[in-house]
Amino acid sequence: MVYDSIANALIPTPASNPKDFNKKKRVNRTAKLKQSKLDVRREQWLSQVSIRFDVNWLFGVFIVKNKGCKEENRGTDRAKTRASDMHPSNEGETRTIGKLVINRGGEENDGLMNHYSDWESPSNSPTSHTSSLASNRSVTNFTGGSSSRSSSSSSGGCYSGSMTEEDDGDDGCLDDWEAIADALAADEIKSDHNVSPEPQVHDHNINPEPVETVKDDRVQVNRRAWRPDDAFRPQGLPNLLKQNSFPMNSERNHGCGAWGFKNTGLTPVPTTCPICCEDLDLTDSSFLPCPCGYRLCLFCYKRILEDNGRCPGCRKQYEQPEQGIASSKLARSYSMIPSR
Amino acid sequence: MVDFGRVQKELQDCNKDINVSGISVNPKFDNLINLIGTIPGPVATPYEGGTFKIDIDLPDAYPFEPPRMKFATKVWHPNISSQSGAICLDILKDQWSPALTLKTALLSIQALLSAPEPDDPQDAVVAQQYLKDYQTFASTARYWTESFAKTSSLGVEDKVQKLVEMGFPEGMVRSTLEVVGGDENLALEKLCSG
Numbered sequence: 001m002v003y004d005s006i007a008n009a010l011i012p013t014p015a016s017n018p019k020d021f022n023k024k025k026r027v028n029r030t031a032k033l034k035q036s037k038l039d040v041r042r043e044q045w046l047s048q049v050s051i052r053f054d055v056n057w058l059f060g061v062f063i064v065k066n067k068g069c070k071e072e073n074r075g076t077d078r079a080k081t082r083a084s085d086m087h088p089s090n091e092g093e094t095r096t097i098g099k100l101v102i103n104r105g106g107e108e109n110d111g112l113m114n115h116y117s118d119w120e121s122p123s124n125s126p127t128s129h130t131s132s133l134a135s136n137r138s139v140t141n142f143t144g145g146s147s148s149r150s151s152s153s154s155s156g157g158c159y160s161g162s163m164t165e166e167d168d169g170d171d172g173c174l175d176d177w178e179a180i181a182d183a184l185a186a187d188e189i190k191s192d193h194n195v196s197p198e199p200q201v202h203d204h205n206i207n208p209e210p211v212e213t214v215k216d217d218r219v220q221v222n223r224r225a226w227r228p229d230d231a232f233r234p235q236g237l238p239n240l241l242k243q244n245s246f247p248m249n250s251e252r253n254h255g256c257g258a259w260g261f262k263n264t265g266l267t268p269v270p271t272t273c274p275i276c277c278e279d280l281d282l283t284d285s286s287f288l289p290c291p292c293g294y295r296l297c298l299f300c301y302k303r304i305l306e307d308n309g310r311c312p313g314c315r316k317q318y319e320q321p322e323q324g325i326a327s328s329k330l331a332r333s334y335s336m337i338p339s340r
Numbered sequence: 341m342v343d344f345g346r347v348q349k350e351l352q353d354c355n356k357d358i359n360v361s362g363i364s365v366n367p368k369f370d371n372l373i374n375l376i377g378t379i380p381g382p383v384a385t386p387y388e389g390g391t392f393k394i395d396i397d398l399p400d401a402y403p404f405e406p407p408r409m410k411f412a413t414k415v416w417h418p419n420i421s422s423q424s425g426a427i428c429l430d431i432l433k434d435q436w437s438p439a440l441t442l443k444t445a446l447l448s449i450q451a452l453l454s455a456p457e458p459d460d461p462q463d464a465v466v467a468q469q470y471l472k473d474y475q476t477f478a479s480t481a482r483y484w485t486e487s488f489a490k491t492s493s494l495g496v497e498d499k500v501q502k503l504v505e506m507g508f509p510e511g512m513v514r515s516t517l518e519v520v521g522g523d524e525n526l527a528l529e530k531l532c533s534g
Contacts, residue, residue, distance in 0.1 A: 275403060275438045277346045294439070304438065307404055312439035 273297035275312060289318055342398050347372045347442075354443040363446045364519060365396065366530070373398050376412070376526065377446045381489060382454035386481035387415070390489025391522060394449065395425070396442060406436030407445060414488040416481040418458040418467035427452070428462035499524040503531065 272279055275296050284297040294313025296304075304310065309318050351372075354365045368374040375396040381387030393412040399405045409432055411425030419428040431440060431448050461467030469477040496517065502524065503513040508531050520526035 275346075276343055277349050300438065303404055310437070312437040315435065315437055 270295060273300055275300035290314065290316065292316070342373060342400055342402050344372050346403060347398065350441050350443065351375075354441075358519070361443070361447070363443055363450070365442050365446070366520065366526075368395070375442070376520075377409070377442065378520070379446050379450045379453075381485060382450055385454045386478045387417075387453050387485050387489065390485035392453075392489050393523065394427075394446065403438040403441075406432050406440075407442060408432075409445065409449065414484055415453075416466055416477070416484040417453060418456045418461045418463060418470045419452055420462055420466075422463050422466060426462055428457075428460060496522060499527070503527060 270280065273284065273296050276299065278297060278299075280295070280297055285295070287298060287301070288295060289301055290311040290313060292311060292314040294311055296312065304312065305318065310316060311318055351365050351367075354361075354363060358364045362380040363377065365375050365377045368376045375398070377394040377396050379392050379394065381390035381392060390413070392415060395410050395412045397408040399408065409427055411420055411427065413425075414422065415425070416422060420426070427449060429448060429452055431437075431445060456470060458467040458470045466477065469480070499517060499522070500510060500513050503517075504510050506528070508516075512531065513527065516527045516530050517524070520530055
């Protein structure tokens with residue numbers, strides 16, 4: 001676990017300073033204390049998480065409930081840590097174990113919402129609940145929890161004096177979240193936004209962006225068509241004037257050659273669909289639905305097929321076999337796009 | 341839904357070479373569905389010298405369906421109704437292709453003016469006259485052109501004066517009148533809109 005390595009890494013740093021023996025001793029003692037505490041906490045958390053999720057699984061796992069549980073866990077855990085700072089670790093352990101057991105009892109009760117209402121008005125709960133034993137247990141748990149919680153929140157200022165403790169607490173928290181996240185992932189439940197294993201995964205995440213940009217560049221190059229007024233247009237390029245299927249558009253059309261992709265007809269590929277005036281993409285440009293060479297975008301082609309099915313260029317009916325070939329071509333070119 | 345991108349582009353492209361073709365298309369109102377096209381009467385025909393206005397309504401499925409066109413100017417022609425201005429032209433019906441444009445349709449109408457098809461008439465009376473007494477037909481057509489499609493020079497001056505009195509600069513008034521084919525109301529609309 002990350003937890004142990006951090007604790008180990010932190011301990012020798014102050015211990016290696018031989019100047020102040022007292023300080024060293026104190027540090028050693030706190031280190032030992034901390035180590036035992038960490039072990040206890042780890043065990044406790046492993047068991048607690050598994051128990052909680054078993055219980056949750058039994059009662060049907062709800063996101064809201066989980067969230068509530070986590071927050072509760074966090075609160076009690078913090079309180080426990082602070083309590084165990086002041087008490088011997090054994091007491092902390094017993095206390096937490098006791099709490100854990102009680103918690104289980106509470107879990108087996110009606111659910112989290114009841115706990116909170118019990119907590120707010122503990123005097124009402126024994127009478128208002130049908131299962132008085134369970135509710136009693138939950139009440140004891142939550143009165144205890146509330147006291148430790150309130151004490152922890154009030155003593156927050158003095159507690160924050162030690163940096164290592166703070167770090168440990170944060171790490172512990174992260175560990176908890178990790179464990180919960182793992183459990184949630186195992187249960188195939190989308191957890192809430194707080195559970196994010198990203199910091200750990202991030203380093204291993206190799207960004208594939210450079211490759212993509214290269215590919216994009218290439219596509220751009222392929223798509224590029226020379227306009228007649230383009231300053232960078234090579235002088236050697238022929239001035240293609242034959243695209244007169246859309247006479248209004250002729251000045252736009254004659255400048256573009258089909259450089260970079262297959263030029264099947266004698267007529268050059270127009271840059272825009274003559275029907276809808278939208279730009280032709282790579283698929284559209286390589287799409288030749290009629291032997292007459294009249295090109296159009298796939299949307300307009302489909303629209304015409306739904307209508308009378310005649311080529312706008314020659315008014316001949318689009319041939320059915322041609323249509324089949326065209327659609328298979330289409331499917332292939334579509335399947336090629338994501339693989340690029 | 342009319343493809344407004346395409347219509348917009350057609351209007352731009354058509355009005356770009358208005359000096360060469362003499363054909364223009366302008367919005368009738370504040371939309372791109374009701375348009376007014378103007379074509380000059382072809383030379384060496386009874387329609388020479390006239391400017392003919394054509395009402396254009398674009399159907400929702402344009403350009404997959406043909407634009408609805410009819411003469412707003414009265415014309416004496418076998419294939420054009422002398423009453424309603426309805427045009428009998430195959431490309432405006434079953435021979436329409438989405439590859440055609442408003443401009444090419446107007447060009448076709450202009451070609452129809454110079455090459456009537458009396459065997460497939462819209463106006464039977466005119467078609468009969470065309471077949472039986474071409475001279476009478478020609479003079480009637482010329483007379484109609486003079487009466488309805490031509491704006492006499494005096495008339496133009498009157499309109500210019502009227503519009504100048506409204507406060508528009510004379511040069512602008514003349515050019516606008518020319519663009520809209522001499523219709524003073526259309527010119528006023530155009531001047532007001534911009």
